[in-house]
Amino acid sequence: MAAQGIRKRHARSCRSATGGRCSCRPSWEAFVYLKREGTKVRRTFPTEAAAKAWRADAQSAATRGRLRAPTTLTVRQAADELLTGMRDGSIPTRSGGRYKPAAVRGYERSLRLRVLPELGAARLSDITRADVQELADRLTAAGLSASTVQNTLDPLRVIFRRAIRRDVVAVDPTKGLELRRPTGRRDRIASPAEAVSLLDALSDEDRALWASALYAGLRRGELRALRWRDVDLVAKSLRVERGWDDEEGEQDGKSRAAQRTVPIIGRLAPILVAHKLATGRDGDDLVFGVTSSEPFQPSNVRRRALTAWKLVDPIGLHEARHTFASLMIAAGVNAKALSTIMGHATIAITFDVYGHLMPGGEEEARSRIDVYLAQLDGGPRLRAVGPSEVASLAP
Secondary structure, eight states: OOOOEEEEEEOTOOOGGGOOOOOOOEEEEEEEEEETTTEEEEESSSSHHHHHHHHHHHHHHHTTOOOOOOOOOOOHHHHHHHHHHHHHHHOOTTSSSSSOOOHHHHHHHIIIEEEEEHHHBBBGGGGHHHHHHHHHHHHTTTTHHOOOOOOOOOHHHHHHHHHHHHHHSSSOTTSOOEEEEEEOOOOOOOOHHHHHHHHHHHHHHHHHHHHHHHHHHOOOHHHHOOOOGGETTTTTEEOEEEEEETTTTTEEEESSSSEEEEEOOOOTHHHHHHHHHHHOTTTHHHHHHHHSSSSSHHHHHHHHHHTTTTTTTOHHHHHHHHHHHHHHHHOOHHHHHHHHTTTSSSSHHHHHHHGGGOOHHHHOOOOOOOHHHHHHSSSSSEEEEEEEEHHHOOO
């Protein structure tokens, strides 16, 4: 006799249906009743032992509220809902803002090219961690970088995070995956002397643009959208309010933190003054536009710079932004101020991106603390212990 919640299932043609001896290879169906949903979750297995094992696990999961009835919603349908909500603003980012057009395009591309061909037809409730892990492994085997694999899984993570919150599924199969960590290459960072050489080699037309990347750390889209009304040469500060998307045009900053005030340092101020006098622009005019209302084309700016830098190691606009961060770190700017000036959403991002540039070795930490305490005390109160005495203490 089968255990409670488990029943033996025979084929329709089996003689047992008419009272005869079983003539098929029966399967075993196990089920768990979900009181909250008023329905049963059923699974079929080839053996009774497998059915019993699943039912025991499922019963425990149901008690903890981690079991849901199968949903009819497929990955493709959930992806369509996600992209639609991202575009119209009904699905916000984790910080509550709207997804930027570039982010929506990136999600759509990842889903269309890599996720939906593999998992699109499957129901959300049928996707397991093994399915997602297998997808990641195939992408890695195909030669995709660790960053590309991570980015491919990002929209899938959002889909299941929303499904969890709406009680569509009880388990997130995108968690606990074994993925390679993006090693990435260290972006080139120019030294202070190199920054001067890079700017000196440029034409007057482009010098202020690259100087604002090297000495103010603005992103490419922020440089394209910067207007003279945002620049206060008297107060020596500029206000970053907007970015420029290749397809959508002018838009709000990348995040709330991206809208920020950036100090105009001494090396940048005279370059901006000269640029303003040369262009004769003001007010709503774009600072670095091809015209007062048309932003510069990054490809053209890059091409002119590479021509000018034949004798100088070239740099990119994003690498110039990293250079500015490295200069602030070298100057002793604290991590919180650095995070604010760079427009990072959290200080954790600042540490992730620039932590390798920050001081913090044990020897330096010990030295800094010793100097600090010695200054407070008016000098060390205890006799210094020499290396030979330290060695004599070793066991």
